[in-house]
Amino acid sequence: MEDQDKRYAFPWGFHLGDLKKGSESMPLYTASSDGGFCLLYDKASEAKADNLLESLCLELLSTMPHESLKVDLFDFGKKKFYHLSPLQYIHLFQTAYNPEMMSTRFEALEEIIFSRYQELLCCHRPSISExxxxxxxxxxxxxVLMNLENFPTDEIELRRINNFVESAAKAGVYIIAFGNQEIEESESENTQALLQNLKKLRITEGEFAITEEIFEFVELLKDHTFEPLDLQKSYIMQQILTNADLEKLLDPESIKLEENTKV
Known part of the structure; x- marks a missing residue:
């Protein structure tokens, strides 16, 4: 049981890609204890950004215990993550694609965070991972994947955004915000609050800028090249769906997962 419980700890880092040097390869992670990060790109790099985000989500969903992680996307407009979409049918992925849905979903996540702080977190268990x-x-x-062009809106009070970002990680909620680099010029206080509270990974003309904020050992970049995470997404997605089918055959009482609130 001990090894199984360790698997229910959230991974210590987000896998962004790999450092390559000749035939050598080592994974590059950015710490998840920061609560997430913000991915900013120029127009020429949008497809690369989407690919990284989708690969990262699929890797997490496939390596963590089934149903221990759910992905929420706040976005409307053109569809970005085709390989995540089928996971809607097994309730591992959902999209809030209009202002009303975003507001409702944000409130539900706020309630999860609040109830966990009130009922579960204490000095002996300071985070949901513990x-x-x-x-x-x-x-x-x-x-939570947030397209900064669509969310947060000015209808949500600034204090709620700040409270959400500051409280989310310990409560088991992680944030990856994303958007065109032009969003940094936004006059929205809510958008600026997210930008200021999250470390930033930038992609310009297809090149990733790996800073010390993202990766502690930046000196390795002098003689290593960075290759962003790019999984065989169709295969991974099918694997997740297969695992979901197998899970139905197992004893549903073997591991209990709770939400604390209806979502």
Whole structure:
């Protein structure tokens, strides 16, 4: 049971890609303890950004225990993540694609965060990741993808955005914001609050700028090249769906996952 409980800890880092030097390869992670990050790109790099985000989500969903992680996308407009879409049918991925849905979903996530702080977190279990390693009643993690062009809106009070960002990670909610680099000029206080509270990864003309903020050992970049995460997404997605089917055959009482609120 101990090894299984360790699997319910949220990964210590987000896998962004690999450092290559000749035949050598080492994974590059950015710490998840920061609560997430912001991916900013120019127009020429949007497809690369989308590919990285989709690969990162699929890798997390495929390596963590089934249903221990759910992905929420705040976005409308053109469809970005085709390989995540089928996971809607097994409730691992959902999109809030208009202002009303975004507001409702944001409130639901706020309620999850608030209730976990009130009922579960304490000096012995200061985060949901630590709670999940000590409790038989596991809590679901959430990864929230926010398109900064669409969310947050000015209808949401600034204090709520600040509280959300500052409280989310310990409560098991992680944020990856993304958008065109032009969003940094936004006059929205809400958008600026997210930009100021999240570390930034930039892609310009298809090139990733790996800074010390993202990766502690930047000196490795002098003689290594960075290759962003690019998985065989159709295969990984099918693997997740297969695991979901297998899960139905197992004893549903073997591991309990709780949300604390209806979502």
């Amino acid at each position: 709670h999940n390693q000590k409790s038989k009643l596991k809590q679901t993690y959430h990864l």
